Amino acid sequence: MPRRTKGSLEREVRTVLTAASQPLTPGQVRDALGGDLAYTTVLTVLSRLFEKGEVARETLGRGYAYTAPYDAAELAARRMALMLDDEADREAVLTRFVHGLQPDDEQLLRGLLSQ
Known part of the structure; x- marks a missing residue:
């Protein structure tokens, strides 16, 4: 699998969240992205996007579900x-x-x- 360009995974994650009609867990984001990404990779990207203020999250069980508040x-x-x-x-x-x-x-x- 070719290496992604800088920032492309973040863009893909934001695209998935923007298209979703409800908050998504990291596992749901990973499934929507397809491919063979590790759960921890998706979780790291979501955490970084949250720290940048580019996604929002809400507590869901012992983890979080994420949304994209901005187009x-x-x-x-x-x-x-x-x-x-x-x-x-x-x-x-x-x-x-x-x-x-x-x-x-x-x-x-x-x-x-x-x-």
Whole structure:
């Protein structure tokens, strides 16, 4: 089995949780992913996603069941906001971000800001 790219397992886990209609246990996530992942691997990924604030969990018996409280767009927006909050010079970061946008994205951003 080829090695996964960095972050791909986390994305796959979030996709499974987002598609689920109810909270899932680590075993259910592993089953939904298919393949031959170890239970402990899935549990580690879920724990890391929880620590990052990207998934929520609730107590279920002696363990946890997990949900994805954010869709992909909201998660990306939250990450961008957190990164911006970590920078001392917000103006410089935003300026460089805007200057790096493709023309269509810049036009979309201008439209959103004018609303």
